[in-house]
Amino acid sequence: MSEAEMMQxxxxxxxVVISLFSTLFALISAYIAGLYxxxxxxxxxxxxxxxxxxxxxxxxxxxxxxxxxxxxxxxLTAWTKLPTPVIAVDGVLRNPIPxxxxxxxxxYDVGVTVGWLTAVCVYLALAYMTFVYRWKxxxxx
Numbered sequence: 001m002s003e004a005e006m007m008q009x010x011x012x013x014x015x016v017v018i019s020l021f022s023t024l025f026a027l028i029s030a031y032i033a034g035l036y037x038x039x040x041x042x043x044x045x046x047x048x049x050x051x052x053x054x055x056x057x058x059x060x061x062x063x064x065x066x067x068x069x070x071x072x073x074x075x076l077t078a079w080t081k082l083p084t085p086v087i088a089v090d091g092v093l094r095n096p097i098p099x100x101x102x103x104x105x106x107x108y109d110v111g112v113t114v115g116w117l118t119a120v121c122v123y124l125a126l127a128y129m130t131f132v133y134r135w136k137x138x139x140x141x
Contacts (some may be wrong), residue, residue, distance in 0.1 A: 013071050
C-alpha cells in the first residue's frame with residue numbers, strides 16, 4: 001500500500017468519525033427533547049422502552065466508532081513501516097499541534113479518550129435524568 005493510499009484511508013476514516021459524532025449529537029439531542037417534553041411524565045415501561053432504543057442506537061454507534069478506531073490504528077501502524085514516508089506519523093498525524101503532552105500521550109490518544117469519556121458521561125447523565133431525577137410538578141411548558 002502506498003503512502004497516498006494510506007493517507008486516503010486515514011482521511012476517509014476521519015470523515016466517518018465526524019459523521020458518527022454528528023449522528024451521536026443528533027440522537028442525544030432528540031432524546032433530550034423527548035425527555036423534556038414527553039418522557040418526564042411517561043410511565044416507567046415507556047421510559048424503559050425509550051432508553052432501550054437509545055441504548056441500542058448508542059451501541060451501534062459505539063461499534064462503528066471502535067471499528068474506525070482500529071482501522072486508524074492499523075493504518076498508522078502500517079504507515080510507520082514505510083521505508084521513506086513523506087509525512088511523519090508521530091510528528092504530524094498523531095500530534096498535529098506542537099505541544100508537549102505527558103509521556104506516552106499523543107493528541108490522537110487524547111481525542112479518543114475524551115470522545116469515549118464524553119459518550120459514557122452523557123449516557124449516564126441521560127440514565128439519571130430518565131429514571132432518577134424528579135422533575136418539578138405543576139410546571140407549564
